[in-house]
Amino acid sequence: MFKLLESYIKSITEIDEQSLNVIFSKFSLIKVRRNQTLVDYDEVCKHHYFVNKGGIRVYTTNSEGVETTRYFAFEGEFGTALPSLIDQKPAFEYLKTIEKSELLTISRADFYLSVDQIPAFALVYRRILEKGFIIAQKRIYGFQGFSAMEKVIWIKTNQPNFLLKVSNKMAASYLGISPSTLSRIKTKL
Amino acid sequence: MFKLLESYIKSITEIDEQSLNVIFSKFSLIKVRRNQTLVDYDEVCKHHYFVNKGGIRVYTTNSEGVETTRYFAFEGEFGTALPSLIDQKPAFEYLKTIEKSELLTISRADFYLSVDQIPAFALVYRRILEKGFIIAQKRIYGFQGFSAMEKVIWIKTNQPNFLLKVSNKMAASYLGISPSTLSRIKTKL
DNA sequence: TAAAAACGTTGACTTAGGGCAACGTTTTTA
């Protein structure tokens, strides 16, 4: 049950068995169906999620109903509505499963308690933030001022199996182009 | 010399005088002219900067020479080519002053040593990352799929004096629109 | 397992906004 999480943590830092078990004891496994809402638009996010199986997506919709996807987390990755988790303000975004999934959840309280009490876990959180930050920056540079085709080439280079893992529609909403445009571009590559 | 930095730290966490002085001892003040390069495109970033006076900008240029601005830091804020500082890879972006400035610099080594040794400073770093992450996310949602006019309205709402502090050209490169378009829109608002 | 809904693809049409150039103004520099 904690195998993936264990190797995730150990890929970041050395850690003794005791600390590891304290951390594990804070997580519980939930099995959820596809398209399950984990955080709703107006909700304040109260959990961090680690994907054991399946995948989750963070996205929002504008006034005309157009979706913008901010983040995907797949097997072996953490994901949550992080801005809301940090500030405890309404998320203004959705966190949902994109397929039938098995998730390890930890409450916000336990998460930050562990960050404060277990140095190794503080480092894990630091890496989550650093990685999230870097990805976001790359995305700004990778997308801003790029043509639709350049974006698609960029994502194929930087996350090769991204286009295979998510639907056309979701990929388009991540890239900030319309599904029709993405469809047209894919035939040309 | 450390007044601004002191209130910055104290706005984040309580801290004893001794720790504060240890931190201060790692920073040195530099006075730099406008348009000074602090990190060059191919360079690995080795310092974190705190702006005492003036302002700095992080940006890159694509193959056609078009600039994209990722971040500004003004008085009382930290700024650096953070992805490069974290990973110690070439920045692929520029860090430059946008006006005559006074900066407190701390070396990467001292910065992370302080993060590891002074809990209050670890918290400061955590907030830098959290804030950077949240701003980047907001920017993705605020810009993706928005029209040029919506972006300008967005920035006026979220950072009211942004358009007053930076040049038209830099503002445009931050918003991801052309200077001409920004110019045209401003007359309509 | 059959009906309904969502999705992907493609064609025809429309438009936001970029490129370029001109020109006056401000800023920089030597």
Added chain:
DNA sequence: TAAAAACGTTGCCCTAAGTCAACGTTTTTA
């Protein structure tokens, strides 16, 4: 402080990509 460079604004033109609709296919659900 004078020449040069950079900047902001505006007009004209053009194209990338969005919208809408149609239709076949896949997925969902009751």
